[in-house]
Amino acid sequence: MDVLIVGAGPTGLTLGIDLARRGVEALIVERAEALFPGSRGKGLQPRTLEVFDDLGVLQAIRAAGGPVPMRMIWKDGERVGEQPMFDKAEADAGTPYAEPWMVAQWRTQEIMYARLLELGGRVAFGHEVTGLEQDAAGVTVRFADGTTARAGYVVAADGGRSVVRRAVGVGMTGEPVDPAPFLVADVRLRGLDRGHWHAFPGPEGSGVMLCPLPATEDFQLAGRFPEGTDLDLSLDGVRKIVAEYTHLDAEDVTELRWASDFRPRAALADRFRVGRVFLAGDAAHVHSPAGGQGLNTSVQDAYNLGWKLGAVLRAGAPDSLLDTYAEERRANAAAMLNLSTGVHRGEVRRGKATMQLGLGYRESSLSVETRRDPTGVRAGDRAPDGTVSGVRLFDVFRGPHWTLLGADAPAVGVRALPTAPASYGPGVFLIRPDGYVGWTGEAADGVGAYLAGVGV
């Protein structure tokens, strides 16, 4: 097998989908018997919606979600004010999705899983990885039932407590973000409208939020409690919390569907690659859920790695292309940790930065800017949407190929639009399979050499 992906969370499923559509032989192994049941990462950022558009799940994600509701602040059973959850942004020709979209994480995962199966991918449930050994030719993975499997590459998509990360001896460097205990739970309740994200502030920074989850009957309860609180994750425990922090009665909570507690910390894996093993998603970075970055960053890790593994395994690109995964995504994750810690502490607002549209790889060794005096879109930038002669760019980009804007196709495997969009500024632009500008020039001279270096 080419690639063994450990964990069927958002990271593993994204990578599984991307590799399946590239014809790479991959298997996802998952410890649990079924997909994760909780709503935790429910805010899909605009950049993730673009990725989902490319992966063919956007329509289903749209149908399964809704916009982020306004925050309604309550005090002593009275509504005392309404606030937007983030700074508003308008969609435009380059940015079709300008606001986050809310979908319960379990639903997002169901949609991704269905897409994976449609593309011929597979998850082996009930397979817990306990360790691995690697040699020059591949990796042997050990399972809890004593069996083993062999793969060319292994991707640790096994979450914050990653066994694979430990097996390859990679440490996490970081710090606690908040000493207070937090609770997240999915509940059903009566007595609150489903048009608001209800906030019930308590004493000394404690409090409870109840957010309706679109296309379900559930609310996500998220709470911060005084240091030293011993959280009870049973239905009774959650009922007591709701009765203490809100004007609802304990019995108004009719069902508890899932609950989890945690203490936010921000930490980054010291390396994202060890030989034939890659760390991605929560296995590579953990942080506060504030600002909704976790799932989104995880999806984008996998999206960055997918085309590179495809190029090395299917097109003979050099192994060094895989080093650029760690180069690009580790820097990105480090910035994201600061951002989510800032949002958690109330120092940074949810807005432009949390939507992830401005993230890019200008500093990457894969970003080659050959124009003498570049203006507009640069090598390393996200390739914006737009139209050329009535053709939508995102329609041209959709799929596993490279795209050249402003010249004829220089190689098989590259799609071309001979006219570059005026909105990009002057030049010829080579767009990577993951929607970033890899190379730019005044003319197409030199693009062939760049493409040869990445296996095209």
Ligand SMILES: Cc1cc2nc3c(=O)[nH]c(=O)nc-3n(C[C@H](O)[C@H](O)[C@H](O)COP(=O)(O)OP(=O)(O)OC[C@H]3O[C@@H](n4cnc5c(N)ncnc54)[C@H](O)[C@@H]3O)c2cc1C
């Ligand atoms: C309580 C909580 C609240 C959160 N709230 C938000 C939020 O509001 N917004 C947001 O964007 N993000 C939030 N997140 C983060 C978001 O849920 C994660 O970033 C996202 O799930 C990461 O995806 P992943 O696939 O990397 O890891 P996970 O979703 O953790 O998936 C890892 C998978 O690997 C499996 N696995 C683990 N060990 C093994 C093994 N040894 N062998 C085989 N399989 C294994 C697990 O069963 C799991 O299915 C929250 C996280 C938590 C814990």
